[in-house]
Amino acid sequence: MLSKKTQYAFHALTYLAENQDKGPILISEISEMRKISLKFLENILLELKKSGILGSKKGKGGGYYLIKPPEEIGLAKIIRLLDGPIALLPCVSLNYYEKCENCQEEICGLNVVMSEVRDNTLKVLENKSLKDVLREH
Amino acid sequence: MLSKKTQYAFHALTYLAENQDKGPILISEISEMRKISLKFLENILLELKKSGILGSKKGKGGGYYLIKPPEEIGLAKIIRLLDGPIALLPCVSLNYYEKCENCQEEICGLNVVMSEVRDNTLKVLENKSLKDVLREH
DNA sequence: TCATTAGTCTATTAAAATGGTAGGGAATAT
């Protein structure tokens, strides 16, 4: 399951996407509109900014905004950023790979199946963008 | 990611499947062969027994054994049993469904995408059995 | 320049989940 953090990130990002024309959006506005704890959301948006997904502006008229158009922001990237691996096992993770301790991957049947699950999952997540989860698209 | 509990369960179950002909297998044997903490494994096997996947026998000559042939033990079932939902969001889970608080599912784009992910994942997990993850099959 | 606005950063906290341990109790075979 995705963490609340990631779920909130999606809420916030879609809000930003749906209001792109309005210029920078206040954290507090997103917090109110999408019912997310203000301080928690602060952390999340900051993290998204540091990863190059969002831009920000301080002072009056400031706020957060998308740096790239929604169709260029992949869902897999967001999940990996905030939740870590998408794969079900460390030994089949593409981005967070860790070797199995007690089984030889080459002959491990689980490895094969879980790789297949990963591929099927990524087939969706890597090819869908923020744009695909907006209300109007 | 699957918890250690679930990963250990798979290790134990494949061991049991690969040694079905030997009659009941001791927890301690599985623990040693698959390098799993004995006491932790006890809990796991007990849980699998209570769910009707394993049978057990006490006293000398006792141990755990598969009740059904490996090809009838689905991977999705084992994961759900020990780790809970397979879906990435509560509102798209088939077995552990929970309503979204702050979004209307009918018009929620995330809901659509995550349902697709779930279906793609289940397409693999529901159609693969313990037999498919054994070394010799 | 100075007050206001708004993001940045570090630390803390409470609760839950995870992974593992301890130690009897109950059933069974010999």
Next chain:
DNA sequence: ATATTCCCTACCATTTTAATAGACTAATGA
């Protein structure tokens, strides 16, 4: 009877999750 083996309840330590607090920095504009 007794050794064997699973059964059961409780407990514990650590990590993760979700959220909060508060001070700091940067930008704006009157």
